[in-house]
Amino acid sequence: MITKKECFAQLPKEIKDGFSELQIGKHLRKAGIIKACGYSCLSIFQLLFLLCV
Numbered sequence: 001m002i003t004k005k006e007c008f009a010q011l012p013k014e015i016k017d018g019f020s021e022l023q024i025g026k027h028l029r030k031a032g033i034i035k036a037c038g039y040s041c042l043s044i045f046q047l048l049f050l051l052c053v
Contacts, residue, residue: 011046019046 011019019025025042033041 011050015049 019042024045025040028041028045035041
């Protein structure tokens with residue numbers, strides 16, 4: 001099982017800074033993508049981003 005801390009720790013510093021600078025979490029919420037249960041939407045988006053890179 002992936003813990004929340006491990007998922008975020010996999011991101012390189014440049015990508016973490018980019019996610020913060022671009023305010024990805026804010027834009028996900030603005031688009032209506034919200035958490036129902038479990039992991040946050042931003043964590044899932046970061047995981048998918050890592051799989052695509």
